[in-house]
Amino acid sequence: MILRLAIASLFARALTVGMTILAIALSVALFLGVEKVRTGAKASFADTISGTDLIVGARSGSVQLLLYSVFRIGNATNNVTWESYQDIAARSDVEWIVPISLGDSHRQFRVMGTTQAFFEHYKYRQGRSLAVSDGTIMDDLFDTVIGADVAATLGYNIDDPIIVAHGLASFTEHKDQPFRVSGILEKTGTPVDRTVIVSMEAIEAIHVDWQSGAQVPGQATPADVIRGMELTPTAITAALIGVESPLQTFALQRAINQYDEEPLLAILPGVALQELWGIVGIAETALLAVSAMVVVTALIGMMATIFSSLNERRREMAIFRAMGARPVAILSMLVLEAMVMAAIGALLGVLLLYIGLVIAQPILDRAYGLWLPIEAPTLREVWVILGVICAGTIVSLVPALRAYRMSVADGMMVKT
Amino acid sequence: MTVPKLSVATGESVLLLGESGSGKSTLLSLICGTILPDQGRVEIAGTDITTLSGGTRDKLRAEQIGVIFQQFNLLPFGSVMDNILLPLRFAPARRKRVGDATAEASQLCAKLGLPAGVTSAKATTLSVGQQQRVAVARALIGQPPLIIADEPTSALDANSQVAFLDLLFAQTTTHNTSLLMVSHDPRLSARFDRVIRIEDIAQIERAAA
Numbered sequence A: 001m002i003l004r005l006a007i008a009s010l011f012a013r014a015l016t017v018g019m020t021i022l023a024i025a026l027s028v029a030l031f032l033g034v035e036k037v038r039t040g041a042k043a044s045f046a047d048t049i050s051g052t053d054l055i056v057g058a059r060s061g062s063v064q065l066l067l068y069s070v071f072r073i074g075n076a077t078n079n080v081t082w083e084s085y086q087d088i089a090a091r092s093d094v095e096w097i098v099p100i101s102l103g104d105s106h107r108q109f110r111v112m113g114t115t116q117a118f119f120e121h122y123k124y125r126q127g128r129s130l131a132v133s134d135g136t137i138m139d140d141l142f143d144t145v146i147g148a149d150v151a152a153t154l155g156y157n158i159d160d161p162i163i164v165a166h167g168l169a170s171f172t173e174h175k176d177q178p179f180r181v182s183g184i185l186e187k188t189g190t191p192v193d194r195t196v197i198v199s200m201e202a203i204e205a206i207h208v209d210w211q212s213g214a215q216v217p218g219q220a221t222p223a224d225v226i227r228g229m230e231l232t233p234t235a236i237t238a239a240l241i242g243v244e245s246p247l248q249t250f251a252l253q254r255a256i257n258q259y260d261e262e263p264l265l266a267i268l269p270g271v272a273l274q275e276l277w278g279i280v281g282i283a284e285t286a287l288l289a290v291s292a293m294v295v296v297t298a299l300i301g302m303m304a305t306i307f308s309s310l311n312e313r314r315r316e317m318a319i320f321r322a323m324g325a326r327p328v329a330i331l332s333m334l335v336l337e338a339m340v341m342a343a344i345g346a347l348l349g350v351l352l353l354y355i356g357l358v359i360a361q362p363i364l365d366r367a368y369g370l371w372l373p374i375e376a377p378t379l380r381e382v383w384v385i386l387g388v389i390c391a392g393t394i395v396s397l398v399p400a401l402r403a404y405r406m407s408v409a410d411g412m413m414v415k416t
Numbered sequence B: 001m002t003v004p005k006l007s008v009a010t011g012e013s014v015l016l017l018g019e020s021g022s023g024k025s026t027l028l029s030l031i032c033g034t035i036l037p038d039q040g041r042v043e044i045a046g047t048d049i050t051t052l053s054g055g056t057r058d059k060l061r062a063e064q065i066g067v068i069f070q071q072f073n074l075l076p077f078g079s080v081m082d083n084i085l086l087p088l089r090f091a092p093a094r095r096k097r098v099g100d101a102t103a104e105a106s107q108l109c110a111k112l113g114l115p116a117g118v119t120s121a122k123a124t125t126l127s128v129g130q131q132q133r134v135a136v137a138r139a140l141i142g143q144p145p146l147i148i149a150d151e152p153t154s155a156l157d158a159n160s161q162v163a164f165l166d167l168l169f170a171q172t173t174t175h176n177t178s179l180l181m182v183s184h185d186p187r188l189s190a191r192f193d194r195v196i197r198i199e200d201i202a203q204i205e206r207a208a209a
Helices: A002-012 A014-048 A062-070 A082-089 A116-121 A148-154 A200-206 A223-227 A246-257 A269-322 A327-368 A379-410 B024-032 B054-064 B080-089 B092-098 B101-111 B128-140 B158-175 B186-191
Strands: A054-058 A094-106 A109-114 A132-135 A143-146 A179-185 A195-199 A238-243 A264-267 B013-017 B065-068 B146-150 B178-183 B194-197
Touching: A002 A014, A002 A327, A002 B080, A014 A269, A014 A327, A014 A379, A054 A062, A054 A246, A054 A269, A062 A094, A062 A238, A062 A264, A062 A269, A082 A094, A082 A238, A094 A116, A094 A200, A109 A148, A109 A200, A116 A238, A148 A179, A195 A200, A238 A246, A246 A264, A264 A269, A269 A327, A269 A379, A327 A379, B013 B186, B024 B065, B024 B146, B024 B178, B054 B065, B054 B092, B065 B128, B080 B092, B080 B101, B080 B128, B092 B101, B101 B128, B128 B146, B128 B158, B146 B158, B158 B178, B158 B186
Parallel strands: A109 A195, A143 A179, B013 B178, B013 B194, B065 B146, B146 B178
Antiparallel strands: A054 A238, A054 A264, A094 A109, A094 A238, A132 A179, A143 A195
């Protein structure tokens, strides 16, 4: 009966109670939303590469190698020679190896040279393979396969020509060797969506007339002649490796890191990602702290609401006291009310979060390649909800104790 | 405030007269045990409540005393039934005496002339007269031996005052309940077994400003 009366009392103050609950709900939705985006971004990053055991590049930092080879962020400090690549590829413990050559660009998108093996072995989001939504994988030397974002942003279709620019921020273009869009990949939510993929030989082909980063004046070898040339690469930027057995991963990593011919670095993508989280962890923590402060602010707002209602509720408390309620019953009733408000606020917050997720999921995926899964609340989220209810209960003790003292002082004879 | 002696017998109706600020509410609070005297005894049904713990005192109040306020003080968000049953929530023995509390509450409502089906209505939707009756029903449920009424007629016109007192006396007489009613209106005196002026039973020393 007391719970029912407490709820009825809340209904009697529907507007202020409703606003308080809404504030709690929004703060909980924000907190859980930040948490979802944080874990979603992490998962999205982690899902970018799947099934690759090692990434090899010139010796630098493991995070740097991961960023430029997988996420197309930053640049390699050096290349890996083709001989070293072949040495590694020839090892018995290497099941497959995919070379990557980065350095050129098309508009705002990176151009990546690779082999057909890339389409076979590159996996994302728990082992999904790349698939062509339109056209085919490169067939001719000057064919290119473009990511879904490249096609969507630049409005490209199959057979459209593409001129690759030399370097990343260069106005010099490889105008003499235009590419043709042979295929458009399905959306993956990974940096592949923003990549122009060509063959390793094509990377060599467009640099036939180039020396030391500049085109040799007056030299323009015809495409047909280039097709007949030996186009074996001299260097690559990095390589993705799958090992025969997971047990061999560390031995292979050690062997590559101790490679005598040139300084190389082999990294485990998962470990490098953990290092990356370590770096961005402070920002993540700061973001969580800010959203946690919003929850705290909402709970303090609830405390203020209860405080401000105390005077107008003195008569109500006096009635309860006259009927035999102990002061502790008055305290319990206010705490119970706060618990109910916090619980409804937290649950409403979860509901708002899921509504927001349903709306934002396709938008975030389209705009940022960030996939936020809509799943049942995680254990961590359940703890957050329980934490909010507990915190709401605790902060309500402040006005509840004041009500306790007031009810002791007023007794049953308050005349408000 | 010093009260040398005041007693109310079982079934007796006592009117306590006094001007505003004369200490009537303080005396009622002392009798109800929500404040304690610095010295002396306050006995309710033979129990000295000054020796009881706060919790036991509150429980004794719930068991033994029905309270009617000046403005009836019903919980505005509760139904008529909620308001009538409220004292039983804190008084297990009183609840036992009642048996079927809901049926008893409905019966009381009927006896007090409240319309059928009123028990589910919100207290605030009732007329003043109906609120009076609900307040009486709340005080009477479970037949507490003592009813304390704090100026319940002060806000009523003469006709309503008479009707209210008729109602109250009919119920207290039926159940042999003691009634201690506080008022500043001496015209009510004729209805009561005994009339006491607060200045005759209590000396009040006011603190110097």
